[in-house]
Amino acid sequence: xxxxxxxxxxxxxxxxxxxxxxxxxxxxxxxxxxxxxxxxxxxxxxxxxxxxxxxxxxxxxxxxxxxxxxxxxxxxxxxxxxxxxxxxxxxxxxxxxxxxxxxxxxxxxxxxxxxxxxxxxxxxxxxxxxxxxxxxxxxxxxxxxxxxxxxxxxxxxxxxxxxxxxxxxxxxxxxxxxxxxxxxxxxxxxxxxxxxxxxxxxxxxxxxxxxxxxxxxxxxxxxxxxxxxxxxxxxxx
Numbered sequence: 001x002x003x004x005x006x007x008x009x010x011x012x013x014x015x016x017x018x019x020x021x022x023x024x025x026x027x028x029x030x031x032x033x034x035x036x037x038x039x040x041x042x043x044x045x046x047x048x049x050x051x052x053x054x055x056x057x058x059x060x061x062x063x064x065x066x067x068x069x070x071x072x073x074x075x076x077x078x079x080x081x082x083x084x085x086x087x088x089x090x091x092x093x094x095x096x097x098x099x100x101x102x103x104x105x106x107x108x109x110x111x112x113x114x115x116x117x118x119x120x121x122x123x124x125x126x127x128x129x130x131x132x133x134x135x136x137x138x139x140x141x142x143x144x145x146x147x148x149x150x151x152x153x154x155x156x157x158x159x160x161x162x163x164x165x166x167x168x169x170x171x172x173x174x175x176x177x178x179x180x181x182x183x184x185x186x187x188x189x190x191x192x193x194x195x196x197x198x199x200x201x202x203x204x205x206x207x208x209x210x211x212x213x214x215x216x217x218x219x220x221x222x223x224x225x226x227x228x229x230x231x232x233x234x235x236x237x
Contacts, residue, residue, distance in 0.1 A: 126175055186233055
């Protein structure tokens with residue numbers, strides 16, 4: 001084998017190892033600012049949501065079974081929300097969200113919805129956004145009454161976002177907050193944690209050119225914030 005081909009092979013192999021190491025995080029890579037007791041609490045959380053939640057499977061310290069996501073990683077907030085199927089962590093099969101909740105009864109379910117199909121499409125139809133959001137909540141609560149639901153704000157977007165704006169997100173988050181208050185559910189606003197002084201997603205938290213999806217550092221910040229709310233969230237159990 002010519003020398004240049006041997007060199008190229010070694011270079012590619014080394015690069016693969018480096019990239020893999022930089023993109024993967026194990027359960028021991030929990031954010032360093034989280035105390036041991038808070039880490040135990042964080043491990044009790046289950047997350048359900050759209051693509052910004054699904055990406056936690058690759059870019060967060062959570063265990064795979066803590067993240068409920070669809071096969072294509074999108075979860076549209078529309079009329080079929082209660083028929084949408086996620087990959088059940090115990091069987092690996094696609095099942096409706098409520099069916100999985102009825103069987104697994106998660107202690108805490110953190111829900112983040114509105115980016116994939118919601119914020120933009122219902123920007124002038126807030127009543128539809130609210131209707132479909134509550135439709136899902138009702139199905140989950142009926143399936144698993146003891147599960148503590150936590151409604152998380154839709155995350156801010158960066159300047160590069162071409163379709164979704166932070167003004168749209170702020171309006172949608174007010175709807176989510178109103179839903180939480182009306183139903184006696186905890187609402188967690190992650191905007192102050194993720195946004196810069198102008199309300200945009202901070203550059204170090206932006207993973208993709210679309211300005212929507214988050215880095216591992218952003219998920220660390222989200223988990224750290226949730227850990228500080230242990231008493232409040234746990235008090236609803």
